[in-house]
Structure formats: structure tokens, C-alpha cells
Amino acid sequence: NEDREIKSKTCEEFNECEGRVRTATSFGLRRRKRSKKGFSTLERKRTTSPPPSSSSSLSPVGLQVFSSPPQQCPRSALSLSPPPPRMSTLTALLLLLLSSCFLNVARSDLASDRVALVALRSAIGGRLLRWNLTDPPCTWAGVICDQRREQVVELHFPGMGLSGSLPAGTIANLTQLQTISFRFNSLSGPIPPDLASLSQLRNLYLQGNSFSGELPAFLFALQNLVRLNLASNDLSGVIPPAFGNLTRLKTLFLEDNRFSGSIPDLNLTLDQFNVSSNQLTGTIPSKLSSMAQSAFAGNSLCGPPLKPCNATGTGTGSGNKLSGGAIAGIVIGSVIGLFLILLVLIILCRRKSRGRSEKPKSLESGPAKWTEAGIPQTREARSLGESKATSAVAISGDRSGNKTLVFFGKGTSASAAAFDLEDLLRASAEVLGKGTFGTTYKATLETGTTVAVKRLKDVSIGEAEFRERMREIGAVEHENLVGLRAYYYNKDERLLVYDYLPTGSLSALLHGNSVVGRTPLNWDTRCGIALGAARGIAHLHSGGTATSHGNIKSSNVLLTNSYEAQVSDFGLAHIAALTAPPNRVDGYRAPELTNSHKVSQKADVYSFGVLLLELLTGKAPTHSLLNEEGVDLPRWVQSVVKEEWTAEVFDVELLRYQDVEEDMVQLLQLAMHCTAQYPDKRPPMAQVVNKIEEICRSSMLQEQEEHSGSGDGSYSHQTSV
Numbered sequence: 001n002e003d004r005e006i007k008s009k010t011c012e013e014f015n016e017c018e019g020r021v022r023t024a025t026s027f028g029l030r031r032r033k034r035s036k037k038g039f040s041t042l043e044r045k046r047t048t049s050p051p052p053s054s055s056s057s058l059s060p061v062g063l064q065v066f067s068s069p070p071q072q073c074p075r076s077a078l079s080l081s082p083p084p085p086r087m088s089t090l091t092a093l094l095l096l097l098l099s100s101c102f103l104n105v106a107r108s109d110l111a112s113d114r115v116a117l118v119a120l121r122s123a124i125g126g127r128l129l130r131w132n133l134t135d136p137p138c139t140w141a142g143v144i145c146d147q148r149r150e151q152v153v154e155l156h157f158p159g160m161g162l163s164g165s166l167p168a169g170t171i172a173n174l175t176q177l178q179t180i181s182f183r184f185n186s187l188s189g190p191i192p193p194d195l196a197s198l199s200q201l202r203n204l205y206l207q208g209n210s211f212s213g214e215l216p217a218f219l220f221a222l223q224n225l226v227r228l229n230l231a232s233n234d235l236s237g238v239i240p241p242a243f244g245n246l247t248r249l250k251t252l253f254l255e256d257n258r259f260s261g262s263i264p265d266l267n268l269t270l271d272q273f274n275v276s277s278n279q280l281t282g283t284i285p286s287k288l289s290s291m292a293q294s295a296f297a298g299n300s301l302c303g304p305p306l307k308p309c310n311a312t313g314t315g316t317g318s319g320n321k322l323s324g325g326a327i328a329g330i331v332i333g334s335v336i337g338l339f340l341i342l343l344v345l346i347i348l349c350r351r352k353s354r355g356r357s358e359k360p361k362s363l364e365s366g367p368a369k370w371t372e373a374g375i376p377q378t379r380e381a382r383s384l385g386e387s388k389a390t391s392a393v394a395i396s397g398d399r400s401g402n403k404t405l406v407f408f409g410k411g412t413s414a415s416a417a418a419f420d421l422e423d424l425l426r427a428s429a430e431v432l433g434k435g436t437f438g439t440t441y442k443a444t445l446e447t448g449t450t451v452a453v454k455r456l457k458d459v460s461i462g463e464a465e466f467r468e469r470m471r472e473i474g475a476v477e478h479e480n481l482v483g484l485r486a487y488y489y490n491k492d493e494r495l496l497v498y499d500y501l502p503t504g505s506l507s508a509l510l511h512g513n514s515v516v517g518r519t520p521l522n523w524d525t526r527c528g529i530a531l532g533a534a535r536g537i538a539h540l541h542s543g544g545t546a547t548s549h550g551n552i553k554s555s556n557v558l559l560t561n562s563y564e565a566q567v568s569d570f571g572l573a574h575i576a577a578l579t580a581p582p583n584r585v586d587g588y589r590a591p592e593l594t595n596s597h598k599v600s601q602k603a604d605v606y607s608f609g610v611l612l613l614e615l616l617t618g619k620a621p622t623h624s625l626l627n628e629e630g631v632d633l634p635r636w637v638q639s640v641v642k643e644e645w646t647a648e649v650f651d652v653e654l655l656r657y658q659d660v661e662e663d664m665v666q667l668l669q670l671a672m673h674c675t676a677q678y679p680d681k682r683p684p685m686a687q688v689v690n691k692i693e694e695i696c697r698s699s700m701l702q703e704q705e706e707h708s709g710s711g712d713g714s715y716s717h718q719t720s721v
């Protein structure tokens with residue numbers, strides 16, 4: 001009876017404690033799966049060791065119970081065999097000895113993990129893995145331990161410049177590893193034989209290295225593997241049918257290697273699969289026919305989803321195989337032919353349009369100018385097909401002779417009627433980009449003033465309504481909003497004049513061509529941008545429930561010289577909503593907006609959430625299909641987080657800021673909150689601002705101190721490398 005009592009007390013304590021564990025992990029982000037080894041130890045322990053004396057001093061073993069459903073606890077307690085006779089002192093002593101022995105084993109587990117990590121570091125990392133060896137291994141960058149901090153369960157060393165091959169006897173000793181991410185390093189040699197010992201391994205990311213040789217047999221004994229990414233290595237040989245043994249496998253990426261032979265008929269239900277850019281031949285197994293064509297591109301494969309196979313097992317076409325030279329000849333011939341046809345067409349078109357528009361000769365050679373026809377005569381403008389569309393348009397004043405720009409605001413470069421329409425027309429212009437509402441140009445006036453001019457297309461609302469809308473937009477002044485400085489209206493042409501922000505957009509900064517010397521954004525800068533953009537949007541929303549932006553995305557977050565964010569294009573979605581639907585990028589659009597004319601504050605919050613995810617992951621939602629995960633950004637992040645490998649979602653650039661990891665996770669949680677599927681579940685923008693302030697406060701304060709301490713007034717966004 002005493003024994004039964006003790007056991008049910010233990011269960012109560014465990015359940016009480018479970019509540020706490022749940023709260024601590026309620027976001028589901030930091031939770032780690034418990035190891036099987038832990039469970040089996042528990043089973044042994046539960047029948048042998050005395051219960052912990054209080055819930056606050058629960059041993060780690062006690063916590064293991066919570067991985068079973070709560071109701072199982074009393075059941076298992078009651079289902080125990082009849083109570084044993086009273087414990088003798090000797091038995092109690094023996095139990096004490098056993099439990100202390102167990103704790104020592106746990107301690108020695110971490111000690112041996114530590115030894116393995118140090119060996120790994122000296123083999124492939126050197127100083128690149130900046131660990132303070134006097135700290136416990138669970139605090140080392142990229143090393144994640146189980147909840148009891150007794151064993152290493154995950155290693156994340158993406159893009160850290162690691163090189164060399166993994167010697168035997170290093171990671172083999174980290175027996176509880178569930179996730180290994182060594183992606184985008186320079187590791188070489190065969191697939192590490194040490195992996196054979198890691199029976200708990202679920203996620204293995206070795207893509208973007210120089211591993212070579214054939215796929216080893218031990219890989220197919222890792223029964224727990226769910227995700228395997230070996231893309232972009234130098235692996236060769238065949239794809240073994242033994243992959244079929246990995247019954248839990250959901251993701252298999254083998255693209256960009258030198259695999260040959262055919263794809264085996266795997267009896268697996270894969271969510272993600274890619275073998276493109278190898279030397280594979282033969283028919284695609286029917287089970288893989290639902291995958292995208294791109295998953296097989298760059299091989300000599302046939303069958304759905306590619307073209308049907310002929311008798312020889314290659315793509316349809318003539319039975320006789322064409323030689324490589326013949327194929328190359330045909331391709332080159334077709335390209336040249338096509339090019340010539342295009343050239344003739346272009347010459348004909350240009351002659352025709354020249355005749356029609358009687359373009360002044362000086363424009364051909366002179367500096368790019370806005371002409372009286374309102375055409376910025378730059379090569380870019382012409383290539384965008386603008387000349388033709390606008391050649392009949394003249395900003396020569398409407399019938400009433402109105403040739404004036406209407407100005408708003410005060411005291412900035414573009415305001416205070418510092419120039420008139422004539423000045424604007426004489427300015428040299430450069431296309432910045434073509435968006436939903438028209439084309440935006442950078443116009444440099446002869447005085448040296450630079451402004452951004454948006455040339456609206458397809459606005460069919462009446463003049464009075466247009467002018468009223470402009471008055472409303474022009475009245476909005478906020479440091480995080482790109483203010484409308486002036487506009488021009490006549491029945492054929494509408495120009496909006498804004499301050500020009502030289503640093504460009506967040507989109508260009510995050511995803512711009514990786515120009516040499518491009519500065520990656522550090523954590524503080526990203527925090528500041530998130531906060532600035534949130535404040536700008538919150539200011540718009542403070543104008544009443546009917547006010548919303550309607551087109552929030554990273555190309556509409558512009559940056560000042562000191563990397564402060566200003567949100568642009570506000571108010572335009574409402575104008576477009578009255579005419580044509582805004583061409584909002586799907587990746588930012590809230591799921592409830594099936595009718596793209598609709599805009600709402602809650603939809604803005606969703607778009608802003610996607611923007612936060614973009615800042616944190618470095619991935620562009622518009623390119624979601626190109627993400628290796630092949631899903632939209634919120635869904636992808638959710639799936640990664642659900643699988644408990646949170647660190648994987650963050651931009652590689654951010655992974656070096658280990659001291660703000662908690663802040664990053666909190667911002668990620670906020671982004672997920674903003675992108676909740678149901679609008680009611682999303683927080684209002686004012687709340688979002690408060691939360692970002694709270695999350696970013698410490699790092700921003702620190703940065704402000706450094707800033708004021710530097711005394712030169714400059715703001716550095718350089719990443720400390």
C-alpha cells in the first residue's frame with residue numbers, strides 16, 4: 001500500500017510539473033524530442049528508484065514521464081503488480097546507490113559528448129567554431145542538448161566555412177543526435193562512416209559540400225531518417241533501392257551530384273524529392289510521377305512528369321539516337337534563327353514607332369531626359385516598352401491649361417514647391433522599377449535635387465475624386481512613411497512625386513544580386529527595420545478601421561541612409577481597388593483575400609507577418625516555389641518549427657548572433673502570430689509595435705549606446721564578422 005501511495009504521489013507531482021513544462025514550451029519552438037534512451041532508462045527507473053521528494057526537485061528522470069500522455073501515469077501506477085514487502089534498509093541503500101550511479105552515467109554521457117565535439121571541432125572547424133571550452137557544451141554555438149542538458153541532440157553548423165573530412169570516432173560518440181546540419185560548408189571525403197552509429201538521426205543536411213564517393217550501405221540502416229539532403233555534392237554511383245528501407249523518409253534531395261543509372265522504384269511516400277542535374281537514365285517510377293518536372297531536369301529520364309518513353313527507354317523522338325554534336329547543332333541553329341527573326345522584328349517596330357512619334361534627334365545621343373511627351377528616354381524605359389505606350393501622351397497641360405504640380409508637406413527636399421513641372425520634365429530619369437500601379441523613376445533635376453516619380457497607369461477615377469484622394473495621402477506625415485510630396489493630374493497622365501530614398505528597398509537589400517561587397521543585414525538593423533515598418537503601418541491604421549495599406553511587401557519598405565524604414569505606396573491600393581485589382585504578390589496576401597479588390601487592416605497584419613518572416617529567414621515569399629521546401633513562407637516556417645528544428649529557419653547571416661537567439665525566436669513567434677490563418681487571431685498593429693519594441697529593446701539600447709559612444713554620428717550596419 002505504501003508503495004502504491006508513493007507511486008500515485010509521484011504521478012500527481014509529475015502531472016503538476018507537466019503543466020509547467022507545457023507552459024514553458026507552449027510556443028512549441030524550443031521543445032526538443034526526448035530520446036528513446038531516456039524512455040528506456042525511465043522504464044527501468046520507475047520500478048526501482050524512490051520518488052523525488054518534491055516537484056521542484058524532480059530529477060531529470062521524473063521529467064521524462066511527461067512525454068507520455070498524462071492519463072497514462074495513474075494507469076501505469078495502478079497496473080503495477082501487488083505491492084512488494086516493506087523495503088529493508090539494505091534495499092533502500094541499494095536503490096540510493098543505483099540512482100546515484102544513474103546520475104553519474106548521465107554526467108559521463110555529456111562528458112563523452114563534449115570530448116566528441118572538441119575532436120570534431122579540431123578536425124573540421126578549428127577556430128571557426130567559436131566555443132568557449134570552459135562553458136558547458138550545451139551553450140556552444142550550434143550545439144543543442146536535450147531538455148535535461150545531458151546529451152547533445154542537434155548540431156547546426158550551416159555555412160560556417162568548415163572544411164576537411166570528418167574523422168572516424170567523432171560524431172559517432174554523439175549517440176543521441178537527431179539533427180545534423182553541416183550544409184553549405186566545404187566538407188569533403190566520403191559520407192562520414194560515423195553516421196552509422198546514429199540510430200536516432202532524423203534530419204541530415206549535408207547539402208552544399210564536396211562529399212564524394214558512393215552512397216554507403218549504413219545510410220539505409222538509419223531507420224528514423226525523415227529528411228535527407230545530400231544535394232550539391234560530388235556523390236556518384238547509383239541510387240540504391242535500399243532507400244526503400246527508410247520508411248519514415250519524407251524528403252530526399254540528391255540533385256546536383258553525379259549519380260548514374262536509373263531511379264529505383266521506391267515504395268516510399270515522399271513529400272519532397274529532387275534528383276535533377278545528375279546523370280540518371282531510364283524511366284521515372286510511377287510513384288514519383290506527381291513530382292514537379294524540375295525535380296528530374298538535367299538527366300536523361302523519361303516518363304511522367306517528363307515526356308513519354310520510347311521503346312529504348314529514352315524520351316520519345318526518332319528511334320535513332322542523335323549524337324551530342326547533332327543535338328548541339330540543332331540547338332545553336334534554332335537559337336540563331338530565332339535571334340535573327342527577333343532582330344528583324346525589333347528593327348521593323350522601331351522604324352515604325354520612330355516615324356510615328358517623330359522623336360527629336362537630340363534624345364538619341366543626349367542625356368536621358370523626361371520629354372514633353374512625358375517619356376523618360378532611357379534605354380531601360382524603352383526596354384520596358386514604355387515608349388510605345390506613352391508616345392501619344394503629352395504632359396502639355398490639360399484643356400484648362402493646368403500644367404502645375406500640386407505640392408504637399410513641408411521642409412523636405414522635394415517639397416515646398418522647389419521646382420515646377422517644367423523642371424521635372426527636364427530632369428534626367430532612370431527607371432527604378434515597374435510595379436502594380438505604374439512605373440517608378442528616379443528623376444534628377446538640374447538643381448541636383450533627386451525625387452522618385454511614380455507614373456500611374458490605368459487610373460480611371462474622376463479628377464475630383466483623384467484630387468481628393470491625393471489630398472488625403474499628402475496629408476499623412478510620419479517618419480516611417482514615404483510622404484507624397486506632389487502630384488500632377490491631367491486626363492491622360494498622372495504623376496506622383498515622392499522623396500527619393502537612396503538606399504533602395506528592403507527587398508533589394510535582402511535578395512538583390514549578390515553584388516560583391518553587398519553588406520548583409522545584421523540583427524540590430526533588421527530589428528530596427530521591422531520596428532520602423534511596423535510603426536509606419538500602425539500610424540496608417542490609427543486613422544480608423546477603414547484605413548489600411550493594402551500592398552505591404554519588402555519592395556515597399558524603403559530605407560534611408562541610416563537604414564531607417566519608410567513604408568511607401570500607401571493609399572494607392574484604394575485607388576487601384578476602384579479601377580483594376582492591385583497585382584499583389586500572392587506570397588504576402590492574406591488567405592481570406594480571395595477577392596483581390598479587398599483590403600483590410602487584418603490583411604495588412606498578415607502581409608507584415610510575411611515581411612517579418614522574410615527578414616528572419618532571408619527568403620523571398622515571391623520565390624516560395626523555388627525554396628527547397630516548395631511551400632509559401634508562413635507554411636514553410638510553421639512546418640519547420642513544428643518539426644522542432646527552429647534554428648533551421650533563420651537566415652544564415654543571423655546564426656552568428658547567438659546571444660540574441662531568444663529575441664530571434666520571439667520575433668519569429670510574433671511573425672507566426674501575425675500570419676495566423678484567421679484574421680481575428682492576428683494582433684492589431686499597435687500591439688505588434690509594442691511587441692517588437694519589447695523584443696528589440698535590449699539590442700537596440702546596446703546599439704544606441706555604441707552609437708552615441710562612437711561620437712561620429714554615423715550608423716554602422718556592418719556585420720561584425
Ligand SMILES: Nc1ncnc2c1ncn2[C@@H]1O[C@H](COP(=O)(O)OP(=O)(O)OP(=O)(O)O)[C@@H](O)[C@H]1O
Binds near residue numbers: 505
Ligand atoms: N521613393 C523611392 N525611392 C527609392 N526607390 C523607390 C521609391 N519608390 C519606389 N522605389 C523603388 O522602385 C521600384 C519600383 O517601385 P514600385 O512601387 O513602382 O513597384 P513595386 O514596389 O515593385 O510594386 P508595387 O507597385 O506593387 O508596390 C521598387 O524597387 C521600389 O523599391
